[in-house]
Amino acid sequence: MALKRNSESETEVLNESLSGQKAKQLFSKEISSAPKKEKKILTTFSIEPSFKRELEELFSSMGLGWAAGIRFSLKEFSKKHTED
Numbered sequence: 001m002a003l004k005r006n007s008e009s010e011t012e013v014l015n016e017s018l019s020g021q022k023a024k025q026l027f028s029k030e031i032s033s034a035p036k037k038e039k040k041i042l043t044t045f046s047i048e049p050s051f052k053r054e055l056e057e058l059f060s061s062m063g064l065g066w067a068a069g070i071r072f073s074l075k076e077f078s079k080k081h082t083e084d
Contacts, residue, residue: 047055059069 055069056066059066064072
């Protein structure tokens with residue numbers, strides 16, 4: 001004769017997974033008014049060490065690190081050449 005299995009642990013696991021799913025839905029929702037941020041990609045290029053030092057000093061005087069300075073420079077370059 002087979003016994004009917006009625007364990008509370010199975011219902012607790014089910015409830016946890018449901019509450020876990022609800023938590024994921026709640027915290028994964030993006031604010032509709034905020035634009036979705038894109039992930040950054042890693043790019044590489046080669047420059048002379050002396051030119052890099054000059055750029056690092058310039059970016060540092062602007063309060064920017066290397067990567068932020070390069071992104072800023074590329075955005076400014078793009079703005080300048082798309083306005084023409």
